Amino acid sequence: MKWLPKFQWTSVGHRLFLLCFVGISVCIAMMGYYFYDKSTRIIQDKVGSITQQTIQQSGERLDLIMEEYSTRSFYLLGSKKLQQGIKDDFTDNYDREATNKDIGEFIANMLNSKNDLINLYLFGEEANSYKYATGYAPIPSATDALRSTEWYRDIVQGEGKVVWFGMRHSLVPKPWADERWQGPVFCFGRAIKDMNNLNQIIGVMLIEIDPATILSQINLGEVGSSMIVDERHQIIGERDESRLLETIPFTLSDRTTSFEMKKIGEERTMVTHTRLSNGWNLVGLIPAHALLRESKVLGWFTFYLAAGFMAVALGYALFAAWQMNMPVKRLLQGMQEARNGNFDIQILANRKDEFGLLSRGFNTMIARIKGLIDELYIQQLLQKELQLKMFASQINAHFLYNTLDSIHWISKIHKVNEISTMIFSLSSYFRINLSEGREFVKVGETIAMIEHYFEIQKIRFGDRIAWSLTADRELLHCEVLKFAFQPIVENAIFHGIEKKKGSGRVDVAWKRSGDRLQFVVTDDGVGMRPNQLNEIREVLREHESIRAGSNFAMKNISSLLKLTYGQEYGLEIESEWGAGTRVTMLLPFVESQK
Template sequence: MRARLLVLYSLVVIFPVFIIGIWVYSRSTALIEQESAALISNNLVNVSDNIDNMLRNIEYISLPLLLDENFQKKVSLLKHLDNTFSYADFEIQEELKHFIFNMSFSSPYITSVYVYNPYSDTMLLSAGNERVLSNESLHNLPWFSQYKLISEQGTRTEAKWFASQAAEKNEDNNKYILCYYKPLIDIKTGKIIGVAFININEAAISQLMGRMKLGKTGYSFLIDDEGIITSHMDKSLIGQKASDYYPYINSIIDEEGGGYYKHAINREKHVISYYTSPLYGWKYVAVIPSSELTSGSFLIRDFILIIYFLSFVLGILGAFLITRQFYQPMETLLSHMRYVENGNLSKLIQHKRSDEFGYAFDRFNEMITKLKTSIEEVFMHNLLKKEAQLKAIHSQINEHFLYNTLDCIYWMSRVYKVDDISHLVSSLSKYFRLNLSSGNDIVKISEVVELIGYYLDIQKIRYKNKLSVDIQVDDSIRHCRVLKYLFQPIVENAVYHGIEKKKGNGYINICFNKVGNRIRFQVTDNGAGIPNQKLEKIMKCLEKDDLPTGDNFALQNINSQMRIFYDNDYSINISSIEGEGTTVTLEIPILDEMEMKQSV
């Protein structure tokens, strides 16, 4: 029992802590992941704004120069160096180079500026010692092929940013660049007279994106509106189609705005955050493993494990103490129940508890006390019953002899005409016949009245004219059944202790009345009465549960019979004035046949 209580309490305490811990950990992990992803998305927005501002500033810087009428005129006159190259051509090239050289220094992000005349297939550059690229060098520029592609697509009039590999020879070994392609349109004719290429170092973009905290293995990259990687930690991927390396990009390539979603990469869950630039339509993408994103939850996990361990230890300890608190008083109760089982009713539980167990102990002690009292009462009742049965058996031995003898005396008194003796013998014979016949202890009130009448007839003959009797019976209770031997002893006491000690005539009044659902039997005499001190002694004896002894045997016997038969639902009262008389009153409940059988 104790082990089961210990296990049950431990489960009740520890299991909810375990479930709550798992829920808190999973919930906190999800919240941390959500908040971290939202933070990365916000960082992408900031990075996008910074890069957009940088690129837009470069575009704004180039506008005044590219729209300059003198600059456009000189671009249209740009020629390759050849045998016919004149000093005037040299001056044009120097002026143009001065223009684009100043432009390249207008922003720290610009690495080089190229101006191209498509009609003469001539390229002027701002960096290096060469003024003009040869046709061979021009067509070998990696980003120049992008221009050719743009030209073939018929979008030459639109400005565009694209990523490419730089010409290492002429751009200070900046291997990867972001190139701004800007057609030069004659402000007078509206015709394209040339193209400007403004190159910035991709490292500037990468540096801004690298400011985001993406854990140990997280990374970010930038793709343009056509899905081409523009910036990446792995420089070899710049200029490549993003979907070829990151298939999951296809799910967001057409998405606007930003957000994040989860995706398994190499069987490991990753959180992919993205944001679309509203200015250029480029997508900023950050990829980070969920395990790194939620690394802060490991502290929560460890804390929960510590709490769980402490809860486990405290739960076991608490379970032990609580089960001990419960089991110890239960063991005490069980041990005393074993005493009762073995017949020991004197062993009461000694305690000082005021809780529920204390209440149970008190009720147990009370139950044992009542059980002990009931057993003693049943024993006494059986003892009295056996005594009465022995007396009845003893009387029945000589019953026929007594009846025959009394009958003989009766007829002899009739022959010799002695009427007093004849009447006495007749009453005595009837009295014995009613008292001894059938052996029933439960009789009707009418039979009790008849028995008392025969007894008083005998006493009247004995006391001659000294005794007068009045018996009153409520007809509604004549059929009620009562104990046969409750009433005559009280009448006997009235005769022997009252009338016999009185000088002069004596009077006894006997009443059987119905009071509510109870029977009241009252005997009043005008005899010698009882002294107050003796009356108090008698009443104290009646309050005790001792066996009947001594002078008050009759009253104690009556009291014991009523207590056993009526289960304390009775009353007995004695009032007396010394020299004037005594009144004895009994009140008992009216019982039906079923209740009579149960009481017997």
Template sequence: MRRWNDRMLKIKMFISFSIVALFIVGITCIIFYYKNTSDVKNQTFSLSKIIAKQFSEMIDLYMQNIEELSLSISIDPAIQSNLFDFFKATNPIEKETIGYKLNPVLFNFSYPKSYVQSISIYTLDGHGYHYTKVVNHPRPSQVFTNEELRNFTDVLSGKPFLLKPSNEERTFGDQSEAIVSFIHKITKIPTQTIIGFVSIDIDINAFKMVLANKEANESNNAMHVLLVSDEGQVIFENWDQMTGLLHADFDTAVFKRTVPEGELQWNNKLYLYTYEKSAYTGWNTVILIPKDVILLKQKKVQDIVIIVGIITMLLIAAVSYLLSHQITLPLNNLMRKMSRVELGDFSQRMEYAGNNEIGRLSRMYNLMLDSMSRLIKEVYESKLAEKNAQLSALHAQINPHFLYNTLNIMKSISRLRGVEEVAEISESLASLFQYSMKNLHQPVSLLEEIDHINNYFKIQQHRFGNRVELQCDIPNDHLQASILKLTIQPLIENAVNHGLRRMKSGGCITIHTTKCNELLTITVTDNGEGMTDVKQAQLSKALDISNMHYHFTELTHGVGLINIHQRIQLFYGKQYGLSLFSKPGGGTKVTLVIPFLIVQQEEGGIA
């Protein structure tokens, strides 16, 4: 002990640090031998999970963007109009001409999207219009048959879109582009009846941009990133060896396991895998890392540990000082800049250029500030857009209110100058506008609807004189019944314009109400010219059938009745609505059945 105490301090430090370093290195190597494999695997699984989740989320964003594009195409007025023209076309030339009209429309939608390869519009009978960016392929990679389109109709009735990867079998090394078809239904506005489909072919090579990483390490370079369907089809593979293959010998049993990680054999090679299933697309993002790469990395780490241990015995003091200085200096600089950011100065950026943890932290800090600045700008622009929308809405209300006020001015001037007939018309028309400007979907009392009808009829009497009259047979206890606004007045208007317009005298319209079993029955009867049996049968069938495509293509009259019928059924239920009876020369009778509900004026609701 005495001889040890007499030795020089630098020798004691050297011997002490050497012994400690040798002990630590020895223990570390032993522990590392048994546990490092598990640790590296866990780290690999953790990293793979992050990559799988991020890649899956980015693919979901791509597909959400495509869904927005498909929705824009499906509701585009030009698409709707041309499809409507297609249904009316009677010969093939007219149908092909529609394709020339659709071509510039599809070009405008696909041009800003570099990853969109082609866009196709399909009608229900299998006719297709295609636009593709590939010059030497005038038709898209996938063209669907009538049977597939019928299947799309069934599937898309219950889900918003359908994804169809290309079924092209490719040999190893083939660089032909593989695609995924995003299929969305086109519904007729406003009936929501399916009238066709839009298919957007996506070049899946665009998915590689998500994986672009200039700082990829050895594991990342050897990593396989796959998009696999539940049936085992490899939709995308970052090495382009298996992309688009139907039979890639991928074991789909891994998707049924409770733990989304483990080892698997694929293409005669052992891999560590993790996967993330997308609830949006239904695809599985699989990350495969060769196990031999992990073992090689483990051996390199072991060698580094030994070398570092030897160097540590000689330079531990100097390294401690330099390391502490290198760590604390940028951290202190980062803390100063974060204090400035806390005060609201978002221009503070780190200029540390290293590739170590401090450098990564500095870049993450800079990215965080960029994201915060961008989000603040987006929120500001969103608020500004919201204010502009509110101003536009207020501006849109000026015209009807201006017209309503002008009619009141006309009424006042007419009465001052003794033109009472013009004043009455202006007053009635002003009341009509005031009633119509309120919420169309808010129920009103039957009394309010009758007052609105009286205002309308006053105007018509100035036109027809005593040729027509209106009779109301409504008990007082029915006047507070709840009814959708503008459901009776159009029936009166139909009776005037179609039933009584040719009568020279004696025209009569009767409104009658009855109540039975909590049902309110409103009958509008006229003694006009009536309608033919064929026309009555068409209208009755249209009221019974819910297929709106039939309604608007087969009928030239009665759209207003169908409109009222639909509003009643949407608000009260399918068991309510309109029915009619008519005969030539014997007038027309329209019956409206709704539940008997009382309007609560104090609460503005329905009892």
């Protein structure tokens, strides 16, 4: 453990190790969590889908079973013997006994064909009542108390249709009840109508079926439980007898079939249901822990797999940190030598990756620095020579001004006014243009320079050219590039006015638009054809070279403006053949600091 004090987190290699290990570990953990979560969701959806299919299939089987019970009870209602027995329409006792025997055999063969019938009660409204269990036998006649029970009234109001009561303890009280069966039954009933007068109800039928027949169709096994729920959300079919007729503690979807997660009590439960043909709902319940039973195994597998990958990531991070730290360490040692004044140092640069490129670059830089140091002395010697040349240039400029002034005064003495005016304007133009070597001048100075230029051209063209120059007063002290304006005016004269028959006019204006300056030169010369205008606009936009003789000066000015001020500044050109041209120069508004 002696190496621990040397492990400094300020080192790039150590930081890289920590970054790689933590980054890979976090990625593995996130991928593991995503894999586990996604797998759990897939398992839940799969189990839910399978459960929903099971519930739907169970619901279809229940519909078939209840449809079969409805059909079997319908055949019983149409039995003439049964009608005769309930109405006590016998000729004698022998006829009564024979008829009762036939009814018993008919019930045994038709209604109890699957041996699932527990009790069959036939209550006559006016005469006889019967019960069938292990055999067919008369029971006491129906009383007003029996007829006033809720289930009896529901059957009568059903008008011969099947009235389903579901799974519950027997609805029939003493003395009619069969006390041999103590558990719950699955029961339903129908009103018995007189076959000779269908508007008259002559009795009530109540059928009790073994609930195992129904429960065997809705068994979900160990995964979950199922139940039958009526329209009032009461449980009317369940293996747990204690929950019968309880109201379910959750709501069901209005759809025909669905499955969703709900919180029932303290546990999340998947609830799936399908609607039966009689309006009931077959409901399946699967607790969340049952859904996650397989997910736990998958979770442990994911955990061990992630731990293994993290161990591999640890080794990879150590190797990567070592690979990255060694060339950095050599580079730092070389930099330390250079800092101490050893510019002959050269570090190992045999790698072919970025570190090799960096090492070779360092060696080249050190060699270049050494060469620059050697050249510095020579540059210092040349600096004095440069200063002398600059002084000589200033002398030459002053000599040019003085010579032009002399020519100007000689012309005035000899009264050669044209030469005098031209020489004076030329001298003033050069004085402003040179402006002591300054790159930027004020707008007022450029205006004076353009005025002198116009005076020179006026002598040449005479009355063929007219001009005007306007500027906002607030712009006179703004700083602009001094070389950008005269070529635009020159283009307007030589490419617009000179090629035009007759006289022409050039208007120059300085305007302000927001935080921008606009230098606008307008002429009424020959203008440009559309293809020539489009070519110049394309060149100005793409910064490409144009053919010699096709306004290359404008391209150079546009490039100079964009380099100096930015890409949003430059030249805009509008022209119409035979009507003239307008050139607008866009500049930033920069006030002079002097």
